[in-house]
Amino acid sequence: MIKLLIILFIILLALLGVFMLTHLEKPFFLFDQQHLVSVQKIMKITGYLLLITSIIGVFILLLAPLSFNLVTLVLGSVITGGFAVIISRFS
Numbered sequence: 001m002i003k004l005l006i007i008l009f010i011i012l013l014a015l016l017g018v019f020m021l022t023h024l025e026k027p028f029f030l031f032d033q034q035h036l037v038s039v040q041k042i043m044k045i046t047g048y049l050l051l052i053t054s055i056i057g058v059f060i061l062l063l064a065p066l067s068f069n070l071v072t073l074v075l076g077s078v079i080t081g082g083f084a085v086i087i088s089r090f091s
Helices: 002-022 033-063 066-088
Strands: none
Touching (some): 033 066
């Protein structure tokens, strides 16, 4: 059961990363144009970090003991939380 939830979390991280990378040129919330370049840069960095975290999570899931998946959970949460804090400065 725990492995299934971790797999879902890894899939969610990967989907969020892909979404951020594919929607760089599209409007993101309601940011004014002067902050658009900064928002795109933050989205690109966050998207790549989430994809890297999901790849690391798959390796941990397959090769390491189940308790090591805490690394994936914490890393994914810190990255998305950091994105939320940074993006809130632009509004």
